[in-house]
Amino acid sequence: MLARLRKVDPRLVVALSAVAAVVLRFPGLLYPLGSDEAGFTLVAREWHPQPTSLYGAYWVDRPPPLIAMVKVSDAIGGPLFIRLVAALGAGALVVAAAATARQMLRFAGETDTAYAARTGAWTAVLTAALTSSAMIDPVMAKGEILGIPLVVTSFWIGLRALNRAVEHRPDLPALALAAGAGLLAVLAQGLKQNLVAGLVFGAAVLVGARVRHRITTTTLVRLSLGALAGGLVPVGATVGWALWNGVLLHTLWYAVYGFRSDALEVITAQSQQAPASRALLLLGIAVASGAAFILAGVLLHRRRVWRLDPVLTVATLAVVLVDTTSLVLSGSFWRPYLFALVPGVVLCAALLLAVRDYVARRTERLVVAAVVVSLAATAVWTVRDYAGVAPPDATRTGLALHRAAEPDDTVVVYGGHAELVLASGLRSPYRHLWTLPMRTLDPDLSQLQDLLEGPDAPTWFILWVPESSWGGLAAPIMPALLERYELHGETCGGHPVYLLEGEQRPELDPRCDGRGSPLLG
Structure with missing residues (x-):
């Protein structure tokens, strides 16, 4: 041969x-x-x-x-x-x-x-x-x-x-x-x-x-x-x-190179x-x-x-x-x-x-x-x-948000998954779309806590990662989340989806039974 x-x-x-x-x-x-x-x-x-x-x-x-x-x-x-x-x-x-x-x-x-x-x-x-x-x-x-x-x-x-x-x-x-x-x-x-x-x-x-x-x-x-x-x-x-x-x-240097040393410290400090x-x-x-x-x-x-x-x-x-x-x-x-x-x-x-x-x-x-x-x-x-065995949950959830949300709604996903934000067509008022920058640059979640407690709080909040993750990092934001938000469904993977109190939106339908294309909804 x-x-x-x-x-x-x-x-x-x-x-x-x-x-x-x-x-x-x-x-x-x-x-x-x-x-x-x-x-x-x-x-x-x-x-x-x-x-x-x-x-x-x-x-x-x-x-x-x-x-x-x-x-x-x-x-x-x-x-x-x-x-x-x-x-x-x-x-x-x-x-x-x-x-x-x-x-x-x-x-x-x-x-x-x-x-x-x-x-x-x-x-x-x-x-x-x-x-x-x-x-x-x-x-x-x-x-x-x-x-x-x-x-x-x-x-x-x-x-x-x-x-x-x-x-x-x-x-x-x-x-x-x-x-x-x-x-x-x-x-x-x-x-x-x-x-x-x-x-x-x-x-x-x-x-x-x-x-x-x-x-x-x-x-x-x-x-x-x-x-x-x-x-x-x-x-x-x-x-x-x-x-x-x-x-x-x-600012340019830190974003391109300086951040990596700080991020490595965060990675090594967590469970390996x-x-x-x-x-x-x-x-x-x-x-x-x-x-x-x-x-x-x-x-x-x-x-x-x-x-x-x-x-x-x-x-x-x-x-x-x-x-x-x-x-x-x-x-x-x-x-x-x-x-x-x-x-x-x-x-x-x-x-x-x-x-x-x-x-x-x-x-x-x-x-x-x-x-x-x-x-x-x-x-x-x-x-x-x-074969459609495992369509992406984040994309389905984003498309479900797109169907349920109003044009001026915003969303924050705790735990990354920017594909959910993009599929929803909504903006995120939180600057961190990835978890590593969040854990490095907002280590106590003070920025996220101020956002949830302030006038620009997101319409939707998805707790994709449990609050116990990363040593209970999400503990500071939970009081504001439970006080200002109501549970409004969950993703196909069981992640809770919260809606800002006082807002009225249709029931979230991520189509977990496989209906619709994971690409087109």
């Missing part, structure tokens, strides 16, 4: 892999928005920057380029259009992964272009399997899946720039390519802050090429300045936007049972998807890979180390976080496939296994979720 696969035109394999990566994410185009996607959409729609508030009505710890992308996407095709953007990005990622592998072999001195093309094709197949696997996330369009195509593309064009310099080709195209690599590497962080692999890889291969006397000091400086110039473009644009709109630079369970799940997915074997393969066969090219080996290991450390330090361990490891997997797979012995053959078999597992997982997920 593998022998027959090796005879297929590599260009066809790459093209089909890219198409598969897009098509296998197609079911997600019809699935209701998740909490993060809905939250980003709400933030984008209410985006009014202020000196001490990056986005205005709502608070989120994400960079402006991500919210800007969501805003533009929403304006073009509605809130679900970002899923199409992510699907097309997955296809572009596959093409970039294949091109990166070819450039890596070119840098390593491989003169057999057919062999380099086959290596790129196998790398493309593995990349498609990882980005569309239901074990990770074939649906949600979040910063990780949106940003990694930029990271891998920065690998590709950065290596092209370096290869041109090594081969003593004209400087100007190499400088332009280096600038493009720097721009994309930094822009990826504008979609998710921890996507630094492009910068790590670029710096490592540049310094390594100089240490190994592949380029001169002058060339190192020129390419570095080109990459720096490109990287300063998105940074300058973001800072310039903030200053133009009167946003304090401290749930994060530990998710961490074990991530480890299991990394093994089942084949990603863990690819990453470990470079260490296991380090001598063969080193003989192939020491510079690429060091750069790849640096990327894997930084991305793995970033994942561990996240503390939350949600499944989409595994996408951040994909750039490192691409580099590792290319190195293993480039070794002309049994290592490459074993890696090919591993790629085939990863494809089979990915397709099986995606098929099971598609059948299960599209």
